Amino acid sequence: MIKRYILPPLVLTLICAAVSGLLALAYDATYKDDTGVLTSKLVKACNEASGEGDYEMLLSDGEPVTFDYDEVSSVIVDKTNKECFIELTEDGYSKGGLHFVVGIDHNGKVLGIGFVSCGETPGLGSRTTESEYLENYKKADNAADVNGVDNVTSATYSSKGLKKGIVLALEIFNDHKEEIFS
Numbered sequence: 001m002i003k004r005y006i007l008p009p010l011v012l013t014l015i016c017a018a019v020s021g022l023l024a025l026a027y028d029a030t031y032k033d034d035t036g037v038l039t040s041k042l043v044k045a046c047n048e049a050s051g052e053g054d055y056e057m058l059l060s061d062g063e064p065v066t067f068d069y070d071e072v073s074s075v076i077v078d079k080t081n082k083e084c085f086i087e088l089t090e091d092g093y094s095k096g097g098l099h100f101v102v103g104i105d106h107n108g109k110v111l112g113i114g115f116v117s118c119g120e121t122p123g124l125g126s127r128t129t130e131s132e133y134l135e136n137y138k139k140a141d142n143a144a145d146v147n148g149v150d151n152v153t154s155a156t157y158s159s160k161g162l163k164k165g166i167v168l169a170l171e172i173f174n175d176h177k178e179e180i181f182s
Helices: 007-030 040-050 125-129 131-137 143-147 156-180
Strands: 072-078 083-090 098-105 110-118
Touching: 040 072, 040 083, 040 098, 040 110, 072 156, 083 110, 083 156, 098 156, 110 125, 110 131, 110 156, 125 131, 125 156, 143 156
Parallel strands: none
Antiparallel strands: 072 083, 083 098, 098 110
């Protein structure tokens, strides 16, 4: 009698709990903020890239400015310090596995990089998020400086994806500097 009345609801409850947990993980891993709101993860990434600031997301008709690049999620400015933060998602080993911001000062030099999330292989591609590695990109102001940084051993795809994003951020900044700080 116990098997007949208690076991089926118990099994269904366990299945529902497992599926709910998987849905929550999938949502967190794939969520892309296009609301124009600075989330706590995004502010934390900007702080990692440059330190505390008074951040403001650039909006056009209520939508984040992306300058029509698929990889760009938003452009954030700190007008007090004349700094720009370009939020990007790039492919590493995982498709869309690198979600980060590149902080750029008013002279067009990289201030730092902060990660919103990293879906790369733990212990390999995820090593591109380590502060010791990211320090190599500070003060870069062109593609040659960025591409001159050595790749992380065993994380070539992740390193190349990060470099591609940094180069793109510098290009966007140089092409749209007047719009960004207007």
